[in-house]
Amino acid sequence: MKKFVFKKTLKSIKQKADIYNILSQNDIQLTTQVKKEVIFPLNQEVEDQIDKLVDTLRLNKGVYEKRGVAIAANQVGLDLRFFLLADYDANPFDIQKRILTICNPQILDKSKETSEEEEGCLSIPEQVAFVTRPISILVEYQNIMGKKIKQELSGLQARIFQHEIDHLDGIHMLQRANRVEVNPLYVQYQNKQKALQNQKEL
Numbered sequence: 001m002k003k004f005v006f007k008k009t010l011k012s013i014k015q016k017a018d019i020y021n022i023l024s025q026n027d028i029q030l031t032t033q034v035k036k037e038v039i040f041p042l043n044q045e046v047e048d049q050i051d052k053l054v055d056t057l058r059l060n061k062g063v064y065e066k067r068g069v070a071i072a073a074n075q076v077g078l079d080l081r082f083f084l085l086a087d088y089d090a091n092p093f094d095i096q097k098r099i100l101t102i103c104n105p106q107i108l109d110k111s112k113e114t115s116e117e118e119e120g121c122l123s124i125p126e127q128v129a130f131v132t133r134p135i136s137i138l139v140e141y142q143n144i145m146g147k148k149i150k151q152e153l154s155g156l157q158a159r160i161f162q163h164e165i166d167h168l169d170g171i172h173m174l175q176r177a178n179r180v181e182v183n184p185l186y187v188q189y190q191n192k193q194k195a196l197q198n199q200k201e202l
Contacts, residue, residue, distance in 0.1 A: 018052060018055070019052065019055045019056040019059055019060065020052060020053060020056045020076035020077070021076065022056070022060060022071070022075055022076060022122050022123055023074075023075055023076065023077060023123055024123055024124070025121075025123050025124045025172055025174065027077075027123075029074050029077055029079075030074065030075065030123060030167065030170070030172055031170045031171075031172070032074075032170045033168070033169050033170040034073065034074050034079055034080065034081050034168045034169075034170070035081070036079050036080055036081065037080075037081050037103075037104045038080050038081060038082050038103040038104055038142065040103075040142065040145075040146030041146065042144075042146075046080070049073075049078055049080070050082075050084075050101055050144070053071060053073065053076060053078070053084055054084060054099050056071065056076060057070075057071045057084050057086070057099065058099075060122065062125060062189065063125035063126075063183065063185050063186050063189045064120070064122055064125060064185065067185070068086075068122055069085070069086040069160065070083060070084060070085045070086065070160050070163070070164050071083060071084050071122055071164075072164045072167035072168055073168070074167060074168060075122060075123050075167060081103065081104050081105070081168050082101060082102060082103040082104070082105075082168075083102050083105070083164040083165075083167065083168065084099050084100065084101055084102070085099070085100045085102055085157075085160060085161070085164070086098070086099060086100075087099065087100055100143075101143065101144040102141045102143075102161070102164070103141060103142040103143070103144070103146075104141060104142050105139060105140070105141040105161070105164075105165050105168070106139065106140045106141065107137050107138070107139055107161075107162070107165060108137075108138045108139065108140055108150070109137065109138040110134035110136075110137050110138075111134045111135055111136040111137070112134075113134065113135050113136075114132050114133060114134050114135060115132065115133070115135050116130050116131065116132045116178060117130070117131065117133070117159060118130055119131050119159070119163055119173045120183060120185070121163070121172065121173050123172065124172065124173065124174060125183060125185070125186050125189075126182065126183055126186045127174070127180050127181065127182060127183050127186075128180070128181050128182075128183045128184075129173040129174055129176070129177035129178075129179075129180050130177060130178050130179050130180075130181075131163075131173055131176045131177055131178065132176075132178060133158070133159055133162050133176075134158070134162070135154060135155070135158065136152060136153065136154040136155075136158055137152070137153055137154075137158045137161065137162065138150070138151075138152050138153075139151055139152075139153055139161060
């Protein structure tokens, strides 16, 4: 994938803690299709929204702290067809990770071969879903500069792309799930919070 790198130092990221609240699965915006496309060249308002969403992906707290690898615009209430995807050529769990901005995405073709894999979601941290999806897809989207890119994706990137475009179409992973389980990361987080609370009460 083409890369758009937000060149922020760790110091500047820590200084700017203005991030979005991530909506939960019960919010109507997560079950409503986003129809408004990103227009190029970007205006300042949209540039600021992208920057803030990048910070949100990098700095979100809770179950997926430092583990977020993708987020769709409508997961924070933005009515635009774009999502962010951590660059898997780098370390996706690095706070300084490079972020790809995927605008006006489309899936042009899908493989007949499918697989069932576990998926997580920033908007549904309590659960993981096992979802069957095509293992490879042909996609088209615009990058941060507005350039149209057509690309074949496979494996994890193909799955994440499908998960995020589902978000933009008003569909979340539980609606596609073959089965659902408690998220082990959520259990760990809850236990950690209980331990911290017990320490405060001592």
